[in-house]
Amino acid sequence: MFFSVIIPLYNRPQEIDELLSTLTKQTYTAFEVLIIEDGSTLDAKEIVKSYQDDLDIHYYFKENGGQGFARNYGFERAKGDYFIIFDSDCLIPSNYLETVRNHLYEHHLDAYGGPDAAHKSFTPIQKAISYAMTSVFTTGGIRGKKRNAGGQFHPRSFNMGVSRKVWEKVGGFIITRLGEDIEYSIRIHEAGFKIGLIPTAKVYHKRRTSFKQFWKQLHFFGRARINIYQFFPNTLKAVHFFPALFTLFLIFSVLANLFCSIFAVWCNWLIAIYALLIFIDSFFENKSVKVAFLSVIASFVQLTAYGLGFMEDFWKKIILKKNNKKIA
Structure with missing residues (x-):
């Protein structure tokens, strides 16, 4: 099974450096990486270039159109049997791709999502934000469950995979923000594909570094x-x-x-x-x-x-x- 890892990027060169470093440590190596620079004014071209000897990596620059359409841009150019989407502020455990590969062989899924957690290197605020977004005492407790409040599991785009068959039949994202991942998941469900959670396929999601940034993000989620x-x-x-x-x-x-x-x-x-x-x-x-x-x-x-x-x-x-x- 060959994976295409697709990462949209906007003005976050330091984040992509940290993410790519974790991808070089993967125990399963049949994958490529596509970086979609979405009209950034602070690009990461040189950082991505520094990983060419360690990863099968491809860098693309496009006009700004939002993260959903940046992912579509990657889908169109991906070679994999399965497309995996990460946010640029994630760190990927070394056994992540091996875990996903093994699970997909044992339990067929056309699309999947995985949970997130706080890494030991995170700041106290980042750990607190991670807690709020995953706790049973907040609505974050709904995330990373096999069935959400709507009765179906909807993968979130910080840690999400779709098969090439899904892309060929359903297409990609039709909205680029304000809940684009949930909208996409619903269409995948309606097309008859099987979606599930891989509980052990976690990523470390940094999210925001201050409560002010976190406030803006969650206000946006409410509107979404x-x-x-x-x-x-x-x-x-x-x-x-x-x-x-x-x-x-x-x-x-x-x-x-x-x-x-x-x-x-x-x-x-x-x-x-x-x-x-x-x-x-x-x-x-x-x-x-x-x-x-x-x-x-x-x-x-x-x-x-x-x-x-x-x-x-x-x-x-x-x-x-x-x-x-x-x-x-």
Whole structure:
């Protein structure tokens, strides 16, 4: 089985250097790497060139069109039986491709996704963000499960693979951002292909390096859920409203503390218990008081940023039906 590893890249030369370094250590070596530079002003051409002796690597530069269409550009040029997509801010364990190859031989999948985790080299904030995006105490707990809240597993594009047959029948991404990976997964499901999780095919996903960047990303994710709804209305489930309800509860708690002390006491206790559960769970997972404390912040940022983005576009595009154009 020959793999084509496809990585879109935009102004992140240091990240691609770290990712490519991990690919040189793969125990399974039947693969090529395609780097799609998506109109970057700070390109990684020389960095990619430095790996030519260690990897079967190909570098392409195209006009900026977004990550989804950059992946399509790679699909069109890939030689593999299977196309594997990574985000540029991932580190790949040395046995990743061997794990995927073995699983696909034993359990046929037309497309797959894998989980993410925090690497020991990550900063405390990156570990806290990773916790928030994977914890059972946040909506991140839905990610990396065999079945998500919608009843189907939807791979995420930081760690995702599709067979050449999928590409030939379904094509690639039809939107380039705002939930492009989930939209693509739904079309693969509808075409009758088998999608599954490979639990042991994890990557170390750096995500964002500050809470400000994390806020912007999760606000974008909240808006993306409404964009997906416009393509597939039946995919909007009750669990997708949880961050919005959590955000409204926080707003209510602030108002209760200002105007109604009776409600304020109950609200404060509920928030404190929830924060304590996150702190304890993160401490046992990360063995660090600092990361546990930051995990509480990261979890609240994740839920409120997603919730506000979700409510913003829900109100504009579904309730008011303004600017409700599908975003490609």
